[in-house]
Amino acid sequence: MFKPKYFLTPLLAFSLLLGLSACGSDDPQSLTVYSGRSEKLVGPIFEAFEASTGITLEVRYGSSNDLALVLETEGNKTPADVFLSRSPGPVGYLEDQNALAPLSDDILNRVSADHRSPDGNWVGFAGRGRVLVYNIDETTEAELPASVFDLTDERFRDQVAIPGSNSSFQDWFTIFRLRNGDDAAINWLDDMVANGARFYPKNGAIVEAVGRNEIQFGLVNHYYNFQKVAVNGDAQRSANWGFADGDSGGLMIIASAAVLNQSDHQDLAQELIEFLLSDEQQTYLTESVYEYPLAIGVSPSAVLPDTPADTVGAIPIDDVSSAFTRTMEIIEASGILDQ
Amino acid sequence: MSEPITQAADQPRAGVGRPAPALTFLALAIAALFAVPGGYVLWRTATAQVDHLGLLTSAATLDPLWRTVQLAVLVSTTAALLGTGLAWLTTRTDLPLKRFWRIVVPLPLVYPSFVGAAAFLSGLTPGGIVHDLAGAAGFDLNLRLHGLFGAWLVLTLFTYPYVYLPVAARLAALPRGLEENARLLGDRPRTVFRRIVFPQITSSVAAGALLVFLYTVSDFGAVHLMRFETLTQTIFRTRLFDQDRSFTLAFLLLALALLVIATERTVARRGARSAIISNQPALQVPLGRMKPLALTAISFVVGLALFAPAISLADWGLFGWLRDQNGTTALRMDWSDVIVPTWNTIWISLVAAAAAITAMLPIAYLLARHRSRTGDLVNTVVVAGFAIPGLVVALSLIFWTLHASPFEFLIGSLPVLVFAYVVHFGAQALRTSQVAVSTVPKQMDDAARLLGARKFRRFFTVDLPLMAPGLAAGGGLVMLSTMKELPATLLVAPIGFRTLAVEIWSTYEALYLPETALLALVLVGISALLTWLLVVRRASHLA
Numbered sequence: 001m002f003k004p005k006y007f008l009t010p011l012l013a014f015s016l017l018l019g020l021s022a023c024g025s026d027d028p029q030s031l032t033v034y035s036g037r038s039e040k041l042v043g044p045i046f047e048a049f050e051a052s053t054g055i056t057l058e059v060r061y062g063s064s065n066d067l068a069l070v071l072e073t074e075g076n077k078t079p080a081d082v083f084l085s086r087s088p089g090p091v092g093y094l095e096d097q098n099a100l101a102p103l104s105d106d107i108l109n110r111v112s113a114d115h116r117s118p119d120g121n122w123v124g125f126a127g128r129g130r131v132l133v134y135n136i137d138e139t140t141e142a143e144l145p146a147s148v149f150d151l152t153d154e155r156f157r158d159q160v161a162i163p164g165s166n167s168s169f170q171d172w173f174t175i176f177r178l179r180n181g182d183d184a185a186i187n188w189l190d191d192m193v194a195n196g197a198r199f200y201p202k203n204g205a206i207v208e209a210v211g212r213n214e215i216q217f218g219l220v221n222h223y224y225n226f227q228k229v230a231v232n233g234d235a236q237r238s239a240n241w242g243f244a245d246g247d248s249g250g251l252m253i254i255a256s257a258a259v260l261n262q263s264d265h266q267d268l269a270q271e272l273i274e275f276l277l278s279d280e281q282q283t284y285l286t287e288s289v290y291e292y293p294l295a296i297g298v299s300p301s302a303v304l305p306d307t308p309a310d311t312v313g314a315i316p317i318d319d320v321s322s323a324f325t326r327t328m329e330i331i332e333a334s335g336i337l338d339q
Numbered sequence: 340m341s342e343p344i345t346q347a348a349d350q351p352r353a354g355v356g357r358p359a360p361a362l363t364f365l366a367l368a369i370a371a372l373f374a375v376p377g378g379y380v381l382w383r384t385a386t387a388q389v390d391h392l393g394l395l396t397s398a399a400t401l402d403p404l405w406r407t408v409q410l411a412v413l414v415s416t417t418a419a420l421l422g423t424g425l426a427w428l429t430t431r432t433d434l435p436l437k438r439f440w441r442i443v444v445p446l447p448l449v450y451p452s453f454v455g456a457a458a459f460l461s462g463l464t465p466g467g468i469v470h471d472l473a474g475a476a477g478f479d480l481n482l483r484l485h486g487l488f489g490a491w492l493v494l495t496l497f498t499y500p501y502v503y504l505p506v507a508a509r510l511a512a513l514p515r516g517l518e519e520n521a522r523l524l525g526d527r528p529r530t531v532f533r534r535i536v537f538p539q540i541t542s543s544v545a546a547g548a549l550l551v552f553l554y555t556v557s558d559f560g561a562v563h564l565m566r567f568e569t570l571t572q573t574i575f576r577t578r579l580f581d582q583d584r585s586f587t588l589a590f591l592l593l594a595l596a597l598l599v600i601a602t603e604r605t606v607a608r609r610g611a612r613s614a615i616i617s618n619q620p621a622l623q624v625p626l627g628r629m630k631p632l633a634l635t636a637i638s639f640v641v642g643l644a645l646f647a648p649a650i651s652l653a654d655w656g657l658f659g660w661l662r663d664q665n666g667t668t669a670l671r672m673d674w675s676d677v678i679v680p681t682w683n684t685i686w687i688s689l690v691a692a693a694a695a696i697t698a699m700l701p702i703a704y705l706l707a708r709h710r711s712r713t714g715d716l717v718n719t720v721v722v723a724g725f726a727i728p729g730l731v732v733a734l735s736l737i738f739w740t741l742h743a744s745p746f747e748f749l750i751g752s753l754p755v756l757v758f759a760y761v762v763h764f765g766a767q768a769l770r771t772s773q774v775a776v777s778t779v780p781k782q783m784d785d786a787a788r789l790l791g792a793r794k795f796r797r798f799f800t801v802d803l804p805l806m807a808p809g810l811a812a813g814g815g816l817v818m819l820s821t822m823k824e825l826p827a828t829l830l831v832a833p834i835g836f837r838t839l840a841v842e843i844w845s846t847y848e849a850l851y852l853p854e855t856a857l858l859a860l861v862l863v864g865i866s867a868l869l870t871w872l873l874v875v876r877r878a879s880h881l882a
Binding site: 039040068070074077224332 | 457460566568572576578671733738741747751846850851852
């Protein structure tokens with residue numbers, strides 16, 4: 001018969017033991033990184049860094065917004081030295097909270113002014129383009145729209161998927177709104193809803209739905225279709241379409257890196273960011289995981305669509321929180337989330 | 340007519356005898372720990388720079404609140420009906436293959452809702468394998484899965500085991516004498532069920548439906564994929580840039596949960612309960628001409644809830660494995676990416692389950708043996724932990740550990756992670772522990788005392804062996820929830836601690852679907868094994 005006493009006591013003792021032994025060390029040759037970029041993408045860069053410097057990296061992966069919240073909650077007791085964010089939103093939020101340390105000029109000058117914080121506290125290290133994904137059996141390139149504003153036409157009725165609750169979409173919509181004004185942005189979104197645009201929660205879900213012809217178009221990050229094609233080959237019936245050069249539909253969202261001002265390892269932390277921006281790692285990012293490199297002098301992989309003209313870092317945002325809150329209010333009011 | 344039988348139990352009625360001060364103190368201390376997430380939400384709401392009344396009465400709040408209530412009421416009602424019906428079929432009828440059904444019927448509980456819903460969606464919609472297989476077999480599965488319907492369907496299918504397990508156990512353990520007497524007195528089977536059986540299972544149904552309700556209001560994955568804007572969605576979307584609103588809405592969610600918990604407590608009190616647990620096989624009803632219909636119904640439910648997502652996962656996984664075998668695209672993981680997380684998942688969930696049972700036991704004693712205001716308070720605080728979204732639980736523990744407790748040194752360690760699991764999921768073991776305690780006949784304890792056994796000795800040699808099966812079953816529910824837990828694991832676990840849920844999330848985020856599918860199948864497999872070992876085999880004691 002089952003006897004809990006033989007079972008509970010050793011397990012509890014075991015857990016306590018493991019817990020105590022897991023308490024962190026203050027090894028000067030060790031850095032703690034909070035990464036909002038997936039391990040599958042940036043893990044190899046961290047391994048290369050450890051191999052080339054002998055510095056140990058402790059990496060906590062999670063969603064960028066969650067990690068920013070954790071960093072804020074931990075406050076001055078955070079163990080983190082470096083934060084990698086999926087976009088400037090979460091790092092910008094922490095910058096507004098005065099939680100970040102200024103980066104060295106060497107690092108900031110590795111990228112163009114559009115790809116770093118105007119205040120010098122974060123730097124972009126890789127870009128994803130906002131594109132229109134379409135089903136290649138249903139639509140030819142000639143029929144594709146030149147502008148995101150064309151999607152409100154009758155011919156796109158009920159055929160466009162919008163990831164309204166997705167962070168990248170919200171990044172794009174924030175810039176779209178600041179570029180074109182609130183009124184134009186609100187009208188566009190309302191027209192999209194009136195034209196039967198459908199809400200999908202995730203970019204990946206849209207690329208899948210378009211691939212299986214559940215819906216014909218979707219506003220997504222360019223990266224997902226590359227992943228699907230890498231796995232499915234010709235069986236993947238979807239492709240990316242960048243809007244015409246300069247159109248508000250295209251935008252580069254930049255993954256961003258920052259150093260926490262509570263970090264006791266400022267120099268090592270900056271060293272890691274320099275490494276991210278090195279030619280070698282930038283080449284890895286574009287050739288192996290199909291992102292746009294941001295370091296000046298490194299060219300994007302030949303398979304990528306043209307680099308979007310506009311980037312999310314090009315517009316300085318005074319108050320990141322209120323900018324995104326306003327974006328969310330407009331998205332909620334449009335009713336797209338109920339479609 | 341059931342009243343004399345209930346009274347015939349050799350139990351003290353709840354409320355007889357005041358709880359020992361030590362027991363009250365212990366229960367209150369445990370409840371204080373469980374109050375950490377709720378207290379954090381309360382504090383953040385109170386200090387939020389918002390117009391609380393305006394926010395709480397605005398359409399942007401009331402719409403998602405109304406949707407949340409609609410969904411939770413629908414899901415808990417249908418899960419209650421489905422769980423009870425399936426429990427009756429598998430315990431009280433001559434349904435063929437009963438042993439098989441008893442193992443597979445509870446298993447849909449093991450799908451992490453984000454993967455389960457994703458697999459479900461991609462399998463059942465046009466182009467998905469289940470849809471196409473059904474099409475080939477002549478069925479046109481024209482499901483448009485989104486919104487209230489989609490969220491209701493997925494959540495009902497994944498949560499009915501919360502009702503099924505306790506009700507099946509209760510039905511199996513009900514003394515046959517009650518029903519035999521009623522039949523001898525001339526009642527027809529339907530009347531027997533309504534007058535005798537139903538009052539005996541009400542509290543189990545209510546306890547299960549409560550867990551379903553709380554699961555639904557705090558779920559994020561399924562409603563997100565089904566594009567249904569509930570309160571958790573709004574909380575999640577505003578969590579960073581509009582924290583004041585996010586926490587105020589979390590407070591609203593908590594208030595809703597407290598209201599429902601109080602209601603369930605009232606229902607549970609009213610329900611009659613025979614304290615005698617029978618060892619005889621339960622009374623069986625021959626299905627007769629209904630047998631094919633019953634078999635079709637149970638196959639349909641299990642097919643949709645368990646096999647449809649599993650087939651989608653197998654489709655993704657097999658596809659990836661085949662491409663790996665013929666050298667087209669290598670799988671982007673190796674054995675160590677599976678074995679280490681699997682081992683971590685197994686042992687951490689067992690530790691969490693054991694810790695949850697340990698924490699629930701004193702409370703179960705208090706609730707089962709005494710009726711007190713303290714008991715009500717403790718019950719409410721503990722159960723509410725299940726309604727708070729995992730992310731909020733994680734943040735509250737980080738804040739508490741670092742800034743408001745002497746345990747700063749424990750941050751990022753396994754005890755804090757286990758603590759998070761226990762606070763979040765402990766409620767799932769509370770009712771089963773309570774029932775386990777009430778199955779210990781008081782006179783047995785008295786006999787042991789007369790023979791000179793001391794308190795602790797009595798507990799270990801008399802109470803614990805009697806309660807073990809029931810406790811293990813409650814722990815089983817905690818274990819399954821822990822195995823698929825994601826937000827707290829990501830944010831609170833020691834850095835580098837990998838569980839299957841973490842790996843599934845990480846591959847899914849990168850859209851590595853074959854790898855996601857293989858890991859999810861491993862999770863389903865080990866959950867099935869542990870469910871069988873810990874829950875199903877002992878389910879007869881899980882009343």
